[in-house]
Amino acid sequence: MNTGAPESFGLADGEAEARRLDAADPGHRHLFHVPPADGGRHPEAAYLAGNSLGLQPRATRDELAADLAAWSRLGVEGHLEGERPWLPYHELLTAPAARLVGATPAEVVVMNSLTVNLHLLMVSFYRPAGARTRIVIEDSTFPSDSYAVRSQARFHGLDPDTTVVRLRPRAGEDTLRTEDVTAFLAAEGDTVALVLLGGVNYLTGELMDIPAITAAGRAAGAVVGWDLAHAAGNVPLALHDWDVDFAAWCSYKYLNSGPGALAGVFVHERHLGDADLPRFEGWWSTEAATRFEMTPVSRPPATVEAWQISNPPIFAMGPVRTSLELFDAVGMPALRERSLRLTGYLAGLFDEVTANRPLTVVTPREPERRGCQLSVRIGAGSAAELAKRLRHEHGVIADAREPDIIRFAPVPLYSTFHDCWRAAEALAATVAEVNR
Numbered sequence: 001m002n003t004g005a006p007e008s009f010g011l012a013d014g015e016a017e018a019r020r021l022d023a024a025d026p027g028h029r030h031l032f033h034v035p036p037a038d039g040g041r042h043p044e045a046a047y048l049a050g051n052s053l054g055l056q057p058r059a060t061r062d063e064l065a066a067d068l069a070a071w072s073r074l075g076v077e078g079h080l081e082g083e084r085p086w087l088p089y090h091e092l093l094t095a096p097a098a099r100l101v102g103a104t105p106a107e108v109v110v111m112n113s114l115t116v117n118l119h120l121l122m123v124s125f126y127r128p129a130g131a132r133t134r135i136v137i138e139d140s141t142f143p144s145d146s147y148a149v150r151s152q153a154r155f156h157g158l159d160p161d162t163t164v165v166r167l168r169p170r171a172g173e174d175t176l177r178t179e180d181v182t183a184f185l186a187a188e189g190d191t192v193a194l195v196l197l198g199g200v201n202y203l204t205g206e207l208m209d210i211p212a213i214t215a216a217g218r219a220a221g222a223v224v225g226w227d228l229a230h231a232a233g234n235v236p237l238a239l240h241d242w243d244v245d246f247a248a249w250c251s252y253k254y255l256n257s258g259p260g261a262l263a264g265v266f267v268h269e270r271h272l273g274d275a276d277l278p279r280f281e282g283w284w285s286t287e288a289a290t291r292f293e294m295t296p297v298s299r300p301p302a303t304v305e306a307w308q309i310s311n312p313p314i315f316a317m318g319p320v321r322t323s324l325e326l327f328d329a330v331g332m333p334a335l336r337e338r339s340l341r342l343t344g345y346l347a348g349l350f351d352e353v354t355a356n357r358p359l360t361v362v363t364p365r366e367p368e369r370r371g372c373q374l375s376v377r378i379g380a381g382s383a384a385e386l387a388k389r390l391r392h393e394h395g396v397i398a399d400a401r402e403p404d405i406i407r408f409a410p411v412p413l414y415s416t417f418h419d420c421w422r423a424a425e426a427l428a429a430t431v432a433e434v435n436r
């Protein structure tokens with residue numbers, strides 16, 4: 001794949017080159033607040049931690065203020081009146097969220113937080129029976145996912161140590177091979193009730209082959225769900241066409257909706273309206289048209305909204321709405337193209353920096369096997385200590401995962417080639433060269 005990134009310029013006269021690339025390909029940085037680093041010592045950070053917490057769109061504050069003003073002006077009438085009535089407010093988020101993940105609007109809803117949604121989805125889709133009880137995750141899954149599936153196993157009276165299968169890379173390798181995952185599912189899939197992997201691994205930045213693994217899992221008779229925390233807003237997705245059973249993602253990483261922002265859920269059309277699927281219900285699980293009839297028995301709609309439980313926090317939905325409008329305006333195809341250019345550029349610089357230093361990029365080299373994040377393993381010292389020095393001494397904000405990984409994510413909406421250059425420069429200046 002041609003990433004469009006030039007390959008042969010280095011750190012030496014790289015800054016001018018980075019500036020030239022930015023002039024030609026400016027992105028949408030002007031729509032975001034870019035924070036300073038280290039208490040203002042660096043007026044604008046090279047912010048490469050958007051995979052951990054996305055930056056605030058400039059539009060968010062006014063949009064949120066408008067929703068607050070409706071409450072002060074309308075009181076309880078705001079449920080049905082005003083520019084954006086609260087009763088159907090979540091519907092404003094549905095179509096853009098569906099476009100983002102490649103789904104129909106009936107398949108997507110924004111609600112709760114990610115791990116809560118994983119549990120609510122597992123209530124429906126983790127149904128251990130007979131010999132088919134196991135849950136397959138990746139060994140380097142985000143801890144919350146591991147805790148969630150282990151507690152689900154226990155909830156069903158099963159031993160988490162034998163129920164949860166953790167897939168590991170081959171010895172000496174850092175990332176999972178698709179053929180190893182599909183081979184496992186072909187060999188042992190009849191014992192697997194649920195496959196629940198990260199679409200983009202949070203630690204290594206590896207983009208999994210979602211359609212191939214979904215097909216293999218389903219062919220083996222398992223349910224296949226995806227945690228898209230690091231995929232939504234980072235890589236193009238086509239959940240409906242890929243026949244994914246369910247998926248969930250958060251909105252505070254690439255989706256720039258603020259800390260703890262409301263999360264998204266996908267349930268494939270073939271499961272919608274299935275009265276045999278167990279679900280936990282509340283008054284927001286019933287049809288909106290009859291919700292206020294206050295009947296004792298719910299009538300769930302044949303959409304993913306049947307998985308909703310409570311009336312949603314409107315002031316938490318505002319930032320998600322604002323952000324999704326931005327994604328809609330720019331479009332994932334254009335973002336992915338810019339992402340390939342930015343990350344390709346950073347990868348080229350990292351090749352130079354890592355060549356004679358105790359540093360290794362563990363993210364796959366092939367652009368189609370990664371999103372925007374590059375993860376660097378450090379051969380000595382503490383990752384957190386190195387991240388602190390990058391921030392203090394160079395204004396570069398990257399994310400450390402102890403013991404030995406630092407993650408750099410040039411985000412196509414607001415990161416620049418100059419940010420990438422600063423990160424590579426800072427790494428080169430901070431980590432001593434060795435002969436190897």
Ligand SMILES: *Cc1c(COP(=O)(O)O)cnc(C)c1O
Binds near residue numbers: 115141142144227250
């Ligand atoms: C960020 C992240 C989470 C965080 O879970 P919350 O419920 O949003 O606190 C969970 N899983 C993965 C894979 C993540 O990357």
